[in-house]
Amino acid sequence: MKHDTKKQGTKSNSSLFFSTEFKACFVILFFSIFAFIITFTFDEVPPILNRGIQPATFPKILLILIILLTCLVYYLSFKTPWKKNKNLDKPFFITLFVLILFVLIAKFIDFFLAIGSLSFLISYFWGERKILFLLMVSILFPIIVFIFFETILGLRFPGGIITNLYYS
Amino acid sequence: MENFYLMFAPLLSTKLFVVLFLGTVFGLILGVLPGLGPTTGGALILPFTMTLDPLSAIVLLTAIYCAGTYGGAITAVLINTPGTPAAAATCLDGYPLAQKGEAGRALGMATVSSTFGGIFSVIVLVFFAPLLAKLAYEFGQPEYFALAIFGLTMLASIGEGSPIKNLIAGAFGILISTVGKDFMTSIDRFTFGINELTEGIGFIPVVVGLFAMSEMLIQSTLLKQIFNRVALKAVKLPTIDDYKLTWKTILRSSGIGSFIGVLPAEGGTVASLIGYSEAKRWSKNPQDFGKGSIEGVAGAEAANNAATGGAMVPTLALGIPGSATTAVILTGLIIHGVRPGPSLFREQPDFLYGIFGAMLVANILFFILGFFGAKIFARITLVPNRLLWPMIFAVSVCGTYSLSQSLTDVWIMLFFGVLGFFMRRYGFSVVPVIIGLILGELVEGTLRQSLVIFDGNWLMFLTRPIALTFFILALIALLFPLINRKKNEQN
Secondary structure (H helix, E strand, O other): OHHHHHHHHOOOHHHHOOOHHHHHHHHHHHHHHHHHHHHOOOOOOOOOOOOOOOOOHHHHHHHHHHHHHHHHHHHHHHHOOOOOOOOOOHHHHHHHHHHHHHHHHHHHOOHHHHHHHHHHHHHHHOOOOOHHHHHHHHHHHHHHHHHHHHHHOOOOOOOOHHHHHHHO | OHHHHHOOHHHHOHHHHHHHHHHHHHHHHHHHOOOOOHHHHHHHHHHHHHHOOHHHHHHHHHHHHHHHHHHHHHHHHHHOOOOOHHHHHHHHHHHHHHHOOOHHHHHHHHHHHHHHHHHHHHHHHHHHHHHHHHHHOOOOHHHHHHHHHHHHHHHHHHOOOOHHHHHHHHHHHHHHHOOEEOOOOOOEEOOOOOHHHHHOOOHHHHHHHHHHHHHHHHHHOOOOOOOOOOOOOOOOOOOHHHHHHHHHHHHHHHHHHHHHHHOOOOHHHHHHHHHHHHHHHHOOOHHHOOOOOHHHHHHHHHHHHHHHHHHHHHHHHHOOOOOHHHHHHHHHHHHOOOOOOHHHHHHOHHHHHHHHHHHHHHHHHHHHHHHHHHHHHHHHHHOOHHHHHHHHHHHHHHHHHHHHOOHHHHHHHHHHHHHHHHHHHOOOOOHHHHHHHHHHHHHHHHHHHHHHHOOOOHHHHHHOHHHHHHHHHHHHHHHHHHHHHHHHHHO
16 A cells, blocks of 8 residues: 555656646646746836836736746645546547637638537537437527527627628 | 615515526526536626616526525436536435435425525625625725735635645636736736737636636537436425434534635535535434435535525625625626625615525525426436537627627637636636636735835735734635645544
């Protein structure tokens, strides 16, 4: 039992850089250091207008705190490794890809079409095969939502192939 | 005394009562559906509240909060999956009871104890919130800064998961609040030349992203999950013997839940776990826990619903949210032009007592709806995820877009959805991000104004007794998990 704990609590050199803990902490540190560097590009106010601290000081304090805490989390992970997650499978990556597709369609073709397409694709790839349900989710429901937001909240959706037809 | 009459406004106004009823029904639906809950639901419904007057809007949100917290128990008992995180402890004994053919008894106890816990916490709210608000009159900028820091450290130490990870998430939330024009000097920060970012990052895109979108991605990894549903004939009121066995547990858990709720943390979730473990500790039959103990159901459910009223105390009295859902309610208050804090108690007592009354009535309404309609609400879980989540996506996208009619908000929501997924995957709770984001302006603003008062001398904070007390409490909150861990290691 004692042996197991020791084994769990230490990491070999090869796994050090490929461990989940290292990867996650590396991403946080990379982001924090990048943001920290960015803070040096903020404008400074002249001393006469400076009330308390410069605008960059507060984000700098936060980023230093995040960096220190991330190092601490990584150090502690040697003693108590994080819970292991199972590998992400196909449906997750498909969902992620569909989200990217949504952004592209919404930006370059039509917002409404993007919602309908995403609803159809997610529903299909998550296992729905009945055409009636697919149509309900991808056409009927977005139309209801669209009309609801349009009439009750007086919302004007961004222009696009289908939306322009509705507004014209 | 006349303030108490104001509590009955929701019952006297047809419009308010209809809003309250709809909010309770919607809250139950959200609570029943695993992955959704009052926080996500509240964030999704926030744009719709713009069509309502401030009181109706907040009544709707609080009804969703109360009913949503209870609704999680229905799924916990029948399919062994908590509808909301706050119902996780209910699964431990609720589902074994259901497997023994006592689903009706378990749900009956869950309904009664939730209602009692909820009403108990509203009483705490009615008496305690004005007292806290009175105390807050003494607070200046340094005290508010210290209080916000205390709130964040409490969130880190008693929230779910690792305290250090929670602190990182909280600091990240505050960092997000610094994006945009600096409110004191109008200097751009982290805008990267993008015009839409100069106004800062909105609360709704972040909440919907971190909760709804990240949950959709999590659901995409759980497609093969099979739920074993237990049939429910009817919800049964607890018997005299059940009452005899559980009344002390219900009362204790109501107190624990209300107290935990007042502390800024994931109120209901932590409260139900403590309520459950205390029920086990004090029980004459601790060996039955986990195998279908009715006391376990009562302990967890009374505590999580008692946390709702408790969490509203700091939200209304200080403007500091006591949980993720109250952060949404706080946003609702702000976008409707209501600034929570001590002045609200002096200037708009009718508004406040209207909210108290609405919470009281919501607890009674979900008792009636839960008792007679649990069977129908349980059927909602039959809607497959492959149909449910595309619909939630459509509402999320339109709701996020609607607040400022900006596609940038939709991109931000998607970004935070992916970020939230990975945060949750690696054990970082998303709740501190939300609380940090909402407290960010308060933390920075009070710090900078305090430094103006103190002429830049940071040590002057220590000369203010109330601020010093909060700092000491914050330090204790930070050290508590470490001491606890050491103790556990020694044991």
